[in-house]
Amino acid sequence: MVYSILISVNAYLLVGGSHDPTTNHALAAALKSARSAGVPKDNIQAAMNRITNPSSQDAQQSATYEAIGPGQVGLIIECLTDNSTRTAKKVREILSDNNARLAPVAYLFSRCGQIRLTPADGTSYEELWDLAVDAGAEDITEIEADESEFGSAEVLITTPPNLLTTLASKLSKHTLHSVELAYIPTEASESELSEPDQRSLEELMEELEDSQDVVRVWTSL
Known part of the structure; x- marks a missing residue:
């Protein structure tokens, strides 16, 4: 868990294009998650140093x-690595061990930016809608408090990838939980996985996410 969060800090340093969390809101959200999870300050700083002052070794x-997984589910596996040969080998091994294989599946997904936030006190959903749409957002969804891991109502904003950092900056007065580039299925799956395929997919996802270089796994479901 701790290593995964540190990898996310590195990933969002690259996504946001700045090492300053006051301007890189993707990084700020990742740092907040790391601190909330109790990741030691020294570990967080070391993760940042690997990006800001990289050596040839790291x-x-x-x-x-x-990849195609159990039940013909498409997978996009995002990694951050200091050794691409090692990472490619490990990903292939995990896929092979779980009845999955590398295959072109990008056509099953669309690339977009996503911002998940809790509105600042006194801000209505309508106000957020107007601000986000004016800034180029493609979709805005309310998340009820009982469906939120934070126990409060949230808003999920979807935006073109090139507008992600701009929109995050405009929304910075709100509590940003995540700012990320996402892979979203182009069409909702109409078929349900069999129980064996569902179990196999869950085992594959768990093994991939436990791999040290994997940042995120997206599925076509």
Whole structure:
């Protein structure tokens, strides 16, 4: 869990394009999650240093893999690594061990930016809607308090990838829980997985997410 959060800090340093959390709101959200999870300050700083002052041994680069999993579910596997050969080998091993394989599946997804936030006190959903739409948002969804892991009503805003950081900046007075580039299924799946396929997919996802270089796994479900 701790390592996964530190990898996320590194990923959002790259996504936001700035090492300053006051201007890189993706990074600020990742740092907040790391602190909330109790990640030691020294570990967080070390993760940031690997991006801001990389050596030839630990310079980070992103890598993305496409795969077909159990039940013909499409997978996009995002990684951040200092050794692309090691990462590619590990991803292939995990897929092979779980009845999955590398295959082109990008056509099953659309790329977008997503911001998940809790509105500041006194801000209505309508006000957020107007601000987000004026800034180029594509979709805005309310999340009820009983469906939120934070126990309060939230808003999920979807935006074109190139507008993610701009919109996050405009919304910075609100509590930003996540600011990320996402892969969203282009069409909702109309078929349900069999129980064996569902279990196999869950086991595959768990093993991938436990791998040290994997940042996020997206599915076509």
